[in-house]
Amino acid sequence: MLNPRNFTVSFLTAILLFSPSSFSKPYAFITDQLDNTVSVIDTQTNKVIKTVFVTGKPVGVAVNHHKQQVYISTPNGGGFAILDAQTFENIGTVKVGGASLGIAVDSKGERVFVADWYENTVSVFDTKTHKLIKVIKVGKSPSGMMVSHDNRWLYVANRVDDSISQIDLKNLRIRNTTKVGTHPFGLSVDKKGERIYTANVESDDITVLENTYLKRQATIKVGARPYATALALNDSLLFVTNQDDSTVSVIDTATLKVVSVIEVGEKPEGISTHPDDQHVYVANWFDSTVSVIDAKTLKVVDTITTGEGSRAFGLFISQ
Numbered sequence: 001m002l003n004p005r006n007f008t009v010s011f012l013t014a015i016l017l018f019s020p021s022s023f024s025k026p027y028a029f030i031t032d033q034l035d036n037t038v039s040v041i042d043t044q045t046n047k048v049i050k051t052v053f054v055t056g057k058p059v060g061v062a063v064n065h066h067k068q069q070v071y072i073s074t075p076n077g078g079g080f081a082i083l084d085a086q087t088f089e090n091i092g093t094v095k096v097g098g099a100s101l102g103i104a105v106d107s108k109g110e111r112v113f114v115a116d117w118y119e120n121t122v123s124v125f126d127t128k129t130h131k132l133i134k135v136i137k138v139g140k141s142p143s144g145m146m147v148s149h150d151n152r153w154l155y156v157a158n159r160v161d162d163s164i165s166q167i168d169l170k171n172l173r174i175r176n177t178t179k180v181g182t183h184p185f186g187l188s189v190d191k192k193g194e195r196i197y198t199a200n201v202e203s204d205d206i207t208v209l210e211n212t213y214l215k216r217q218a219t220i221k222v223g224a225r226p227y228a229t230a231l232a233l234n235d236s237l238l239f240v241t242n243q244d245d246s247t248v249s250v251i252d253t254a255t256l257k258v259v260s261v262i263e264v265g266e267k268p269e270g271i272s273t274h275p276d277d278q279h280v281y282v283a284n285w286f287d288s289t290v291s292v293i294d295a296k297t298l299k300v301v302d303t304i305t306t307g308e309g310s311r312a313f314g315l316f317i318s319q
Contacts, residue, residue: 026275028317029070029083030283030290031058032307038072039306040088043274043281043317046292046302050088054081060102061270061316066109067127070318073114075099080114082130085318094130096123103314104145104154106169113154115142122156124172134172138165144186144228144313148193148211155196157184164198164207166214178214180207186228186271186313190235190253197238199226206240208256218256222249228313230271232280232295239280239293241268248282248291250298260298264291270312275319283312 028041031054038058040050056077063070063085070083079096080103083089098118105112111133114123120140124133139158146155147169154167158177164184166176181200184207188197195217196209204226208218223242226249230239238251241264248268250260265284268291273280279301280293288310292302 026318027085028272028281028290028312029061029063029072030270030306030310030312030316031061031072032288032309033057033059033285033311034309035307037307038070038083039310041281041290041304041306043279046304048304048306051307052083052088052090054083054090056081059311059313060100061312061314062103062105062112063315063318064105064109064112064127065319069127071103071105071112073100073103073313075101075117080112092130094125097121101313102143102145102157104147106147106154107149107151111169113145113147115145115156117141117143120158122154122167136167136172136174138167138174139163139177144184144198146187146189146196148189149191150193152193153189153211155187155189157187157198159183159185159201162200164196164209164214176214178209178216180209180216181205181219185226186241188229188231188238190231192235195253197229197231199229199240201225201227201243206238206251220251220256220258222251222258223247223261227269228271230273230280232273232277234277237295239271239273239282239295241271241282243267243269243285246284248280248293262293262298262300264293264300265289265303270310270314270316272312272314272316274317281312281317283310283316285309285311 056074060073139161224244265287
């Protein structure tokens, strides 16, 4: 006779084994600007498994884990493309305006934010209908953006204004704007929402801000032309891509000191941390490769060949 308890266990095991989520893998979506493509990397094998054609010189990446979609900013296309995160197909485009660059999605997957480099705005779209909700005027040449983990704030790096804007996501209005280093571009927010780190391209440093009033806590010198940042190992380390040095600076977030400098490919730009919180992926624009860094050993453990002009600006790895 079949034991009901054993049947229940077996049935639940079968559901877990064959549910769609059990087949999902973390994928890295790398924009290859010069090829007009996106390289999809299976991070279990570190191999490119598909190349997707995206017109408009793709740069920025934002992954919507809730909707199983990936948004790709296209500066020459004046908007963003939508990829299906499961089939890796290009399923549509949305027009924004001048030259879209930075792109981000909120933590609930309900809204996508697009920074327009020429119009000095951030456009907010509904991810269900892809309809425009609001256009927010920010500083000159907005680039990197990051949503706080509690979904309360959107932080925007205004490159030409040398400032960071804090947007309240409840009313979609600017709450605060603070000066940082020269030409901020990429930025990161820690999981606790206590600090914001911004890479300042022309002053070769990182500005550390507290989250409430955007007060400056520290300035940290790094390599030449820092472009983007990523946190790893429970936010204990900050990784910074230095474009002109072909290196990544590693900062201890407790001491705010540089503890290592890692050689990667030529002209590193986009950087994002794997869901395992240990492996950091770096897109090397001039080499058309992705370097994989182990945050525990601070060594490059793999190099992946992608398309020409890999930039991948944003949070480009799925969960």
